[in-house]
Amino acid sequence: MSAKVNDDLLTERRKCEFNVEELTNYLDGGAQATQNRRKLEDKVLSTKGLFDEVPEEYLSHKEKYENAVRKAVVYYKAMKEAEDPNQTEQERANATYRSLLHAAVFKDNSPFSLHLAMFIPAILGQADEEQKKYWMKRASKMEIIGTYAQTELGHGTFIRGLETTATYDPKTEEFVLHSPTLTAYKWWPGSLAHTANYCVVMAHLYINGKSCGIQPFIVQFRDEETHQPLPGIKLGEIGAKLGFNTVNNGFLGFDQHRIPRNRMLMKNAQVLKDGTFKRSPNSKLTYGTMVYVRVVIVNGMANQLARAVTIAVRYSAVRRQSELKPDAGEPQILDYVTQQHKLFIGIASSHAFTLTAKWLTRMYQKVTADLEKGNLDELPELHAIACCLKAVTTTDTSVLVERSRTSCGGHGYMLSSNLPQIYGLVTAACTYEGENTVLMLQTARSLVKALEQAQSGKRLSPTMSYLSEKVSSRLKWDNSIDGIVKGFRRVAYGKVESAMRSMRKYVRSGLGPEDAWNMSSVQLVAASEYTSISEADIRQLQDTYEDLLGKIRPNAVGLVDAFDFRDQILNSTLGAYDGRVYERLMEEALKSPLNAEPVNQSFHKYLKPFMQGKL
């Protein structure tokens, strides 16, 4: 088949009104960063053995995992070999995140994800200097593979309810890890089942029968040579899931398993040899790894959303369907304004999330640097904002990826489009690292507090200051960017204020504060808007919006080209740069194992006897 680029895509690219490369450079952080990223992609993607001969989706559960481990090893080595010693670690990480290189290798996700995304960050954030030096030497070279084991069968959200115990034995200077009940089993950690041999375990520390809160421990659970589970360890895989099937999520139980004292990660709280417990300056510092990952997730969502809309926009430029005007031929489906509405929000949101992620990362770096100096002032605000942005970006991305999928009609339902798998990946993020409703309620908690402070005349931090603005009852609507931002602030203020009024009403009616909170929690998460925007304002806004869709239309393909994803990274029959959608759908269909023989054996075994009444 010819490698000619689809004519419609060629026309779209000619129509584009802006410099695509310039936008790509902006997203990468400069022209040099774009060149470096492309060099990295060239090197890694030319590695032998990195790709599947049989599409991942035709493998069994076990084969998928084994194949993913094979590829993870090749990929990790290729990444190491491609490292440019002249780049900083941050520059290398930026290039890796931006390109989504691992998506070329795994349609699902890597069995090493947790080692990189949580085990290493947990050591960096929770270990003291000596521990960090020792463990990072091994973990950074992957001499050991680790995961983060917090969630249990009975508790994920409520960390203080975790049942795994770590009881200090001063006689032997050891901790005894134990799972007293079935619900105490660790349940969910990625890589845990068959990949990792170490993990950071979050367990309830007891010294002399006294609770010392939830603390992190580094635990070896498989032999480094034989990979057999160690004595006192019960281990397995949790089974098939909507996605994440190559991540190897597992369960883990302890039966009086002993570990040396220095395996408690002691940056924040410490246990001395004699059993003296030294408290952390703030018990929530133990939750630091989660805060870090919530920050990283925002950037991850921006990139995954960009990938999904790239596929859907290119497909929508190639696909022609129905009639808009009689005898004018079938239009590209991208000409339907409803299609533009479905997809252009995805492009815009991806850019918004990218900018938000940059801002949030800077805030995270500042607060972390302050923490190192013993200043914890901005930790609560970082927590509140990271919770909210993680929840909002994962929820929106899930909706927008699913919309991208359905916007491709039937072909979007094919696994070969890769849209269902992208959905599987992003919707998982609505649950992991803190279930979204729970995280929104954490943010609501600090908003209510801030409003109370504003009402008592206290100064608020810049991110919350809109709660102290004098709000007139009738907002004069203004369609400029500033006006829209003001409108959003007004709506946000109205939501917090109405939720608070509702809580006060419940308290006056005799409910305790916790019950009043629960009764008002729907409002706290997404209160009906007490906004004073009128119907006429909305109509005007809608006109502006439709006008903007028309302005974006000629640039839509350019905008997604600017994300600059390689075909291998899109990994999709519908989204490739050349737009050979139909050819690719047929090529992929022919790879189905059911097409290997003209008559399937089930005909002779079942169908024929059934149809001939002999069964």
Ligand SMILES: CCCCCCCCCCCCCCCCCCCCCC(=O)SCCNC(=O)CCNC(=O)[C@H](O)C(C)(C)COP(=O)(O)OP(=O)(O)OC[C@H]1O[C@@H](n2cnc3c(N)ncnc32)[C@H](O)[C@@H]1OP(=O)(O)O
């Ligand atoms: C080669 C290079 C390659 C590079 C590649 C690199 C990797 C690529 C990376 C790519 C990107 C994507 C990654 C993909 C892979 C990921 C895979 C999946 C990972 C999934 C892992 C997980 O899924 S792992 C488990 C997460 N599990 C949770 O997430 C539990 C949520 N549950 C809670 O987090 C707490 O349970 C909850 C609710 C706060 C209540 O905690 P609680 O009950 O103790 O506290 P209360 O509610 O009582 O609150 C009391 C006061 O504490 C305050 N506070 C609470 N937390 C605070 C905090 N953190 N900091 C400060 N303050 C805090 C609060 O604001 C109150 O303040 P106040 O009193 O002043 O109002």
Ligand SMILES: Cc1cc2nc3c(=O)[nH]c(=O)nc-3n(C[C@H](O)[C@H](O)[C@H](O)COP(=O)(O)OP(=O)(O)OC[C@H]3O[C@@H](n4cnc5c(N)ncnc54)[C@H](O)[C@@H]3O)c2cc1C
């Ligand atoms: C793909 C995937 C990978 C994961 N990887 C890991 C890992 O590597 N390591 C690890 O330790 N864990 C991991 N997890 C577990 C994950 O962190 C938890 O599932 C998550 O924190 C949610 O907890 P839960 O399952 O207990 O949900 P629950 O808290 O039981 O949530 C169920 C419902 O109850 C509601 N709810 C709960 N509490 C409240 C409340 N206070 N107020 C209002 N509503 C509430 C929730 O909103 C939700 O609707 C993973 C999960 C997934 C899906």
